[in-house]
Every structure is written in structure tokens, then in C-alpha cells.
Amino acid sequence: MSETSGTSHRRRRPLRRALFAVLGTLGLAGLAATAAVPSATAAAPPPPSGWTQVFVDDFNGAAGTGVNTSNWRYATGTGYPGGPANWGTGEIETMTSSTNNVALDGNGNLRITPRRDASGNWTSGRIETNRTDFQPPSGGKLRMEARIQMPNVTGTAARGYWPAFWALGSPYRGNYWNWPSVGELDIMENVQGLNTVWATMHCGTSPGGPCNETSGIGGSRACPGATCQAGFHTYGMEWDRSTSPEEVRFYVDGINYHTVRANQVDATTWANATNHGYFIILNVAMGGGFVDAFGGGPDGNTVPGYSMVVDYVQVLTAGGGGTTPPPTGNRDAYSAIQAESHDGQSGTITETTTDSGGGQNIGAIANGDWALYRGVNFGSTGATQFVGRVASGAASGVSGLVEVRLDSRTSAPVGSFAVGNTGGWQSWRTVPANISRVTGTHDVYLTFTSGQPADFVNVNWFNFGH
Template identity: 35%
Template sequence: MAGPRLLRRCLLTALSAVLAGSALAAPAQAAAPTSSTSSAAAEVTTFSDTFDGPAGSPVDSSKWQMETGDNVNNHERQYYTSGTNNAALDGQGHLVITAKRENPGNYQCWYGTCQYTSARLNTSGKFAAQYGHVEARMKVPRGQGMWPAFWMLGTDIGDVGWPNSGEIDIMENVGYEPSTVHGTIHGPGYSGSGGIGAPYSLPGGQAFADDFHTFAVDWAPDSITWSVDGNVYQRRTPADLGGKTWVFNKPFFLILNLAVGGDWPGDPDGSTSFPQQLVVDSVSVTTSNTATGTAIRGLAGKCVDVAAANSANGTQVQLYDCNGTAAQQWTVGSDGTIRALGKCLDVKDNGTADGTPVQLWDCTGGPNQKWVVTDAHDIVNPQADKCLDVKDNDSANGTPLQIWSCSGNANQKWTVG
């Protein structure tokens, strides 16, 4: 992780007692599948907030709780408030978290009288997830000292503390890097400045504050994959930890906040204008109907399989005896993708011709990675208007999959789940 990151932010002291009591709260009940065209699909939305409501109204208290207080751990400058002064709906489908240079309540911070107010929200005790596609569409603020973040903590933090609880930073931005965001994991022996992650930068000097962007992780057993606007930029597994403990195969809850100042971003200066806003369009978590995904079964009762469980780009996708391994655990997403091992089912070279192979590839958001699962048990690539097909109608293990004109034959029929 770039930057002089001496201490990682933890939960506020004032919240620790609450977390200790709610850390083991059960996840919210899953909703029904969101797509009528994929009734057999595994994807369900387990959490969604599109922040609809009258301007000035608070966030949905059944989904979020407000944290209050300061944060000495990173030497941040803001005081987090409750109510709607620093976090409110705008009446146009957004949550606006506003950092202000003010102190109407005479709040006291670790350094004396607080200079700034802002907001931090979490879902502890209200919602937690274990695995899935976790995303937020947001427009970040700009300016020296701004530090917006979308992240997760293990629900056991009240029992084991940080960093043993684990932390997954889906998106962090520091104001002196307007074109760059960071994704990081923290755990025992790799926390604070030792967190493991990578940056993602927009091309051509574009600033993240200029527009909305979608920040996401695809999270599976022993695997976390980060993306921005569908562009995958890193994947982490236990192999990246050098023998240290992977603490991410358990439930986590969500956090949104806008910090002001701190060890990493530095403090605001004369170039920083206030107020600054983190504008959140939506937050969602979609998962499969099992913790690890679901099988896609086809010809002769065999499964769609990633050859040798190899997550490298270009790995053949094939038919194979169903065995329940990660190579056969697929998530059918509301974004039209079908994913395994943190990557997408992809039509090679953006092809549309009969016989074009399908493979595993980094998720790009391209039309060659979009699929529709129909009630007739076809899996169709709309760009090519062709079906996922077992080559030569051959049910032998290792037979490659391809796209082919939809015929209704058995080698094009699939059952998801």
C-alpha cells in the first residue's frame, strides 16, 4: 500500500461495546431472485440500498447505524455525528455524506476542539455477508486531506479485536491521489502499513471525483478479487500472505465513511475547500444460493468446469464430472456475468461465430461476458445470439464448451443450481 500508513483505522472506542453485543447477529434474510429470466439462477440480492426518499431524510435505520466520536488511531481530524447534519438523502436517489469545517456541538477530539464534522455508517448487527459480489456506486470528494472509504470488518471484532477480525477495503481514496483508489486486506501480521493490496488508476489523468464509479469485490472461499467499473485489477488468496493466517472465510459487515485528515492522507490545507461530499448512489451484496456458488449441470449430468481449477486468463471451460470443487462453483450475477474463481465466463476474442470457444478471463464488462439464463434452460450470449454448447455433443470429461446457434439440443441445455 502506498503512503505513510502507520496505523490502520479501527472501530471507534464508543462503538466497541455495541459491537461486542452484536457481532454474532445473524445475516439478514435473502430476498427472492431478482431476474425473471433466470429463475433457476443462483444469484440473490441479500442487501440493497438505493437511497430513495425525501431530501434531508436520514438513512434507513433498519439497514445502517451511525457511529459517533473521533478517531485517534489514524489521527483523523473529524468528529462523526449522528442525525442528518452530515449524512442525509438528497431526494434524487443518493446518500450524501458531507464533511464540513465546523463544530456546532463543541465536540472534543483527541487533539482538542474538533475542527471538522463528517459521518460514518455501518451495518453491524443489521446485515452481514459471507462471500458474494459486494459493490457500491459512488462519486468521491476531492481535495487534500479527504479520505473516503467503502470497506468491511469481520463480525467477530468484538471478540477477537482488530486486526484478527480481518478487514477488506473495497475502495479507499486519499485526496492527494485524485486519479487513484486502493483495495487492501488487513489481518494478523499484515495490518496497517503492512496491509496487502494494490492501486487502480484512471487513464489520462481523470479524477474519480468527476463522476460516479462502481467499486466492487468478488469474494469467495480463499479468494478476493477487486474491480473498478468491472475492470479487475487484483486478486488475493492465502498464497499472498507468506504463511500468515487468512481470516476472510467468515461473515463481515459493511462500512461507509468520509474521514478528514489522518496519517495517510495528511491534513487539509489552504487548497482544500469545504464542504466536501461522498455521494453514494447504491450499495448491494449479491450472493449465490450457497456460500461457494452453484453448479451448472448439462449433458449427461456433468458440470461446467474450469480446467485444472486454473484461474489464469484463457483457461479452457469444459464439461466434467460434477465434484463440488471451486472450479465448478459459479455465480450468475444481475450484471449478466457468470463467474468462478473470481473471473468471468468469456467468449474468446469477442467472437460471434459458431464454434468460438469459451474460456475464463478477467471480468471486463464486455458483451462477450454477458449471458442470459432462460427458463428454457438455455445460456445465451446476446451479442452473438448463440447458446453455450458442448462441442460435438460429446459427454466425455474435458470436452470444451463453445457458442453455437441455439438448436434446443441436449448439449445446449443447462440447469443452474
């Protein structure tokens, strides 16, 4: 479900994507294969030995209820606020949070169902994980996996259907114009009710570039056993940092049918696409560039109301000594760390700044938001000061704390400073604060605390001093 680049034209995936070899290279996944069976429900399997489950949703709940919003957020409308129209793909539906489009079925499944009203307008559903930090530990592996039955419709009645299970690089959230450089991993895509699963990695620049955009680096095959539409299949992606070169492998029912390796692109392109976490997306689009490459739609023959049925989604990690990469010392505490270069965040956006030097800042920051910067090297002498470049257009009486925490968002702050209105959201000040002495290499969290829910600060950059 690729997003668009910064251009305004609609993306078109070339027809040649249909020509990928269906058989691919067969092999066994690192996890046990799950047979394709038509049963409606199955719990997420327990992690195999050596793997740790870091996220799961079995979609258990009463029929007709929405998703668990502690795990998921609804993406609604026809695009992200300020982002490309039609979700950047040319699809025509309006996404909603209505249980007509996104609902549990009472049997342990999520159903995302496209609908068409009497005027011919389409609605459907798109949900995303709140978490944006899914990535392998350093030297380890990450697996995203879901057991899904594609909409059980084929032929002309399926024209325009585009179900997908995929992930976007965390810097996309709040920016919406940095695709494809931040990376996209399409774990399962299907169009037109064809018995084919596509997997793709998007990266680099568009159009063209090292990742052949807008097509990306893709592969495909038929679903083994029952067709993709007639039965459930387990679709998975393993991102493996234990290999050299690093690689991303795609699976259906345990069969590895497509692999992308770091040495297929230049080092900068790979780093830009992988040096951060990802968030997961489930959706069913109607129409768009990929659909157009296979004949187009929807049209008068298309039959609405067929659901993508999702039994479970889970994320696992293995190896590397933990579920998150340990600090690598790749950031200098005493040089400016650009706020938008975070390795993970919650609640912030990225926007263009008018501050000296230009570039971007993070903004829309309110109580409970945070940003993560991995591997900040403080050296042996130690830092005793923290300096932040901040701006605020908060209303009178609205203020909050910019806090520094080490290695965990729940650690006690080593220091903080208060900030209120500076004269505008692009009226910048450099604010110093004393901190407890810090040595060595740490993951640094900037956390933001306020007594009210309103946005209270933007951050352009920060550093530390002796």
C-alpha cells in the same frame, strides 16, 4: 480505513503505497461492468443469472432525511466506546448523525459531507450496516458493490479528504482491539482528490506480520474513463470460495485490478480473517495516516462541503447451495464452545473475563440479541442436555432466557434456561438445561429473550451432553 492494532501509536501508511502500478492486471469481473457516467442516480442493477441479492439500499427518500436505520447504524464521535482514539487512524474529524453530514439528497443518493466550523473543527459521517453476516456460502462467492462518486474536489482544496467504502470482520464489533487479525477489506479508498482508487486486505498482526501491516496487501489504479472525482464508478469486491486457493478480488467498473489469495499468507492468518461474516462501512475521514503519506492535511487550503455521493450499495451471493455456508461439522458439541468464537452476532460485545481459564466472554446481552456458531456436530447418539457458563449483574427483578435454536434464529427453541443476577457480571455459574434430542450437524444459535430491555446475562462458554 484501517483500524489500529492494540498499540496506542497512530498508524502510518508508508508512502510506497503511492507506487503501486496504476494499470494493474486487467480483466472482466464476474458481473457486468457498469460504465462510469456522471448521472446522479441509477437503481441497483438486478442480480445476474446465478446470483442472489442478499442486501440492497438505493438510498431513496426525501431530501434532507437520514439513512434507513433498519439497514444502517451511525458511528459517531472520534472512536468506538473503549476503542482506539481517532478511529485508530489518526483522522481528526468528529463523526455525527446530523443530516448536515449524512443525508439523502432526494434523487436516490446518499451524501456524506465533511464540514468545518468557524473554529476550524471538522465533522463528517460514518455509517455501518447493522448486519455483520456478509460472507460467501461454502464453495460459493460473495460480492459487495457500490456506485459512488468521490468528493469532487482536487488539488490543494482536497487536502485531507479520505473517502472510503470498506468492510470489517464481524468480531471487531464490540471488541475494537482485535484488528487486524479479524480482517478488513478496503474496497475503495482515496485521498487528497487523486485520480486513484486503492484496494487493500488487512490481516495478521501489526506492525509487520504476514500481511505487511500497517500497509496491508494492497493495489491501486486510476479510475477508467471519467476521473474518480468527476464521475460515478462502480467499486466491487468478490470473495470467492469456489477457487483453490480461495481469493478476494477487487474491481472498479468491472476491471479486476487487485487480487489477494489465501496462499499468500499462512492458513491460520487466513482463517482468522475469513472464518466469519463482515459488516460494511461508508465514511469520509479528514486527515490520518493514509493522508499523511500523501502530504498531509487538512489545512487552511482545504475546502469543506464536498460530498461522497453513494447511489446504491448491494451484496450478492452465488453458488455453494445458498446464501450462508452450510454446517461443516468443525465444532464438537460435547467440548466447550467459547462464546466469543461466534460466526455472527447481534447486540453483543466481547470482553476479558476473570472466570477460571481466562480468555473472553460475550456480554451486554439483552432481549433480542443472538450469537451464531456454525457446524456444531452432535453425532449419531444425540444430545439431550445443554450447559451454559453464565454471569449476571442485572438489577433485582431483571432476568431472561438463554435459548438454543438450530439452523435459524426463527426456529423454535430446542431448550432454554432462565438466568437472573448471579452476584455480578463476572460471578460465574454453570447452568444446565434439558433439550430435545439433537443429532447430526447443525448451525447453533444462542438467542436471548427477556421481558425488559436491560442487559441480563454474560456468556463465557457452552456445551452439550447426553
